Amino acid sequence: MKTNIPTVKGARDFYPEQMSLRNWLYANMKTVSQKFGYQEYDGPFLETLELYAAKSGEELVKEQAFVFNDRGGEQITLRPELTPSLARMVAARAGQLPRPIRWWSFGPMWRYERPQKGRSREFFQWNIDLLGSDSIEADAEIAAIGAEFFRAVGLTPGEVTIQINNRRLMAGQIAALGIADLKPALRLIDRLDKLSPPAWDEYGAAQGLTPDQLAGLRALLADKDLWRASDELTRFFDILSALGVRDYFEYEPTVVRGLDYYTRTVMEARDRDGEFRAILGGGRYDNLVADMGGDRISGVGFAMGDMVIALVARKYERVPPFAKSPAAALVTWFGPEMEAASLGAARALRDGGIPTEMYPDPVKLEKQLKYADAQGIRLAIIIGPDEAAAGNATVKTLASRAQITVKQADLAAQVRQLLENRSGT
RNA sequence: GUGCCUGUAGCUCAAUAGGUUAGAGCGCUACACUGUGGAUGUAGAUGUUGUGGGUUCAAGUCCCAUCAGGCACCCCA
Numbered sequence: 001m002k003t004n005i006p007t008v009k010g011a012r013d014f015y016p017e018q019m020s021l022r023n024w025l026y027a028n029m030k031t032v033s034q035k036f037g038y039q040e041y042d043g044p045f046l047e048t049l050e051l052y053a054a055k056s057g058e059e060l061v062k063e064q065a066f067v068f069n070d071r072g073g074e075q076i077t078l079r080p081e082l083t084p085s086l087a088r089m090v091a092a093r094a095g096q097l098p099r100p101i102r103w104w105s106f107g108p109m110w111r112y113e114r115p116q117k118g119r120s121r122e123f124f125q126w127n128i129d130l131l132g133s134d135s136i137e138a139d140a141e142i143a144a145i146g147a148e149f150f151r152a153v154g155l156t157p158g159e160v161t162i163q164i165n166n167r168r169l170m171a172g173q174i175a176a177l178g179i180a181d182l183k184p185a186l187r188l189i190d191r192l193d194k195l196s197p198p199a200w201d202e203y204g205a206a207q208g209l210t211p212d213q214l215a216g217l218r219a220l221l222a223d224k225d226l227w228r229a230s231d232e233l234t235r236f237f238d239i240l241s242a243l244g245v246r247d248y249f250e251y252e253p254t255v256v257r258g259l260d261y262y263t264r265t266v267m268e269a270r271d272r273d274g275e276f277r278a279i280l281g282g283g284r285y286d287n288l289v290a291d292m293g294g295d296r297i298s299g300v301g302f303a304m305g306d307m308v309i310a311l312v313a314r315k316y317e318r319v320p321p322f323a324k325s326p327a328a329a330l331v332t333w334f335g336p337e338m339e340a341a342s343l344g345a346a347r348a349l350r351d352g353g354i355p356t357e358m359y360p361d362p363v364k365l366e367k368q369l370k371y372a373d374a375q376g377i378r379l380a381i382i383i384g385p386d387e388a389a390a391g392n393a394t395v396k397t398l399a400s401r402a403q404i405t406v407k408q409a410d411l412a413a414q415v416r417q418l419l420e421n422r423s424g425t
Numbered sequence: 426g427u428g429c430c431u432g433u434a435g436c437u438c439a440a441u442a443g444g445u446u447a448g449a450g451c452g453c454u455a456c457a458c459u460g461u462g463g464a465u466g467u468a469g470a471u472g473u474u475g476u477g478g479g480u481u482c483a484a485g486u487c488c489c490a491u492c493a494g495g496c497a498c499c500c501c502a
Binding site for chain 2: 006007009063064081109111113114115116117118119123124125126194257258259277278279280281302303304305306307308309332334364365366367368369370371372373374380382384385386394396398401403
């Protein structure tokens with residue numbers, strides 16, 4: 001307590017309570033991924049800078065990656081995202097991997113950014129991707145997985161929504177307005193919510209757009225039915241209906257996503273109140289694997305960081321209560337004479353499949369019970385001189401204060417029955 | 426990387442226009458006597474007021490720097 005060495009900026013300690021939350025997210029991600037047949041994989045945490053530079057030296061790499069020299073002088077990067085590693089892995093075994101490839105992963109990423117709510121420098125991210133299919137069914141499946149995840153953690157369509165757009169559709173519409181350059185136009189769209197109308201017009205004019213084009217663009221972005229003009233989107237939404245998750249989705253013309261490699265479908269999940277930043281983001285990337293030196297294998301996927309989803313789940317109180325101790329029983333003990341009996345009881349319970357703690361010191365019973373209560377342990381096993389003399393043990397249910405006395409030989413069976421009865425009701 | 430706001434016991438916050446030994450609630454520990462908990466009561470501990478400088482007779486309170494957190498930008502999970 002004297003010297004307090006702080007954590008690295010933007011890095012978090014995971015105390016048991018936070019670890020439990022992280023594991024809860026992981027468990028849901030795993031369940032949903034496997035429900036759709038996806039295989040778990042991982043890439044290295046350390047990569048060469050080259051891997052990301054190959055993707056056209058974006059800001060993500062130049063300014064937001066942790067880069068350092070190893071002892072050989074090589075530039076090493078703490079991975080800021082997983083998709084390039086995935087593309088590399090797939091490209092390297094393109095000839096032998098059966099397609100389609102359905103993979104998912106959950107692991108740490110690092111970005112050298114200014115920490116804010118929902119954003120830190122070290123975070124965990126769920127990545128799920130389907131590669132080797134161009135079909136709109138693949139896009140819809142990935143999107144449906146996002147929705148199924150929300151359903152799994154108890155978030156309803158009234159609380160979160162996945163917004164969809166299609167870059168191919170937007171590109172056609174933008175071209176129809178006579179705007180030659182697509183990229184600046186997408187940037188402009190991305191900022192519609194962030195800039196005031198006059199500022200937005202000014203920004204657009206600076207990009208070389210005429211007032212007519214700006215007006216046309218504005219009308220475009222207000223048109224919530226624009227998706228009907230896209231055959232891909234029409235089918236996309238139909239498939240989501242068939243998959244039973246349509247109510248989680250809405251068409252949103254202003255969603256275009258920042259990453260350059262998205263080509264068609266793009267998606268972004270948000271809380272309905274708009275209180276937090278995006279929960280997940282993703283889309284289809286047709287050329288990324290080829291850019292990594294492999295065959296042209298297109299893919300679609302999304303990434304979900306652990307922080308925003310945690311904030312949203314906590315806001316709606318969907319995070320399960322934290323079980324302090326995994327133990328179902330606490331074995332108390334009174335002193336040296338009773339030690340063997342208590343140790344034996346603890347062992348019998350553990351052998352019987354019941355997670356069991358034994359208090360490490362023969363302190364007052366009051367203190368041992370208080371501890372069991374504070375840790376949320378359901379049962380206390382009491383073996384004092386009276387019980388020991390008769391070969392018995394007392395089992396106390398903390399919640400009801402009820403207690404029964406049983407033969408030590410029957411302890412594990414009796415305890416198991418007590419636990420089952422209670423969970424059965 | 427840019428701008429702004431914040432930083433007091435484990436937690437949430439107090440501390441009159443800078444003035445003597447920095448307080449409260451919750452929590453925590455001990456006791457209420459020796460085999461029964463979450464209630465109550467009593468007692469108690471804890472802070473070099475984020476850190477380092479400076480101004481002043483005197484600073485938690487003013488100034489500068491620095492670190493951390495928050496908000497906007499940027500970017501994005």
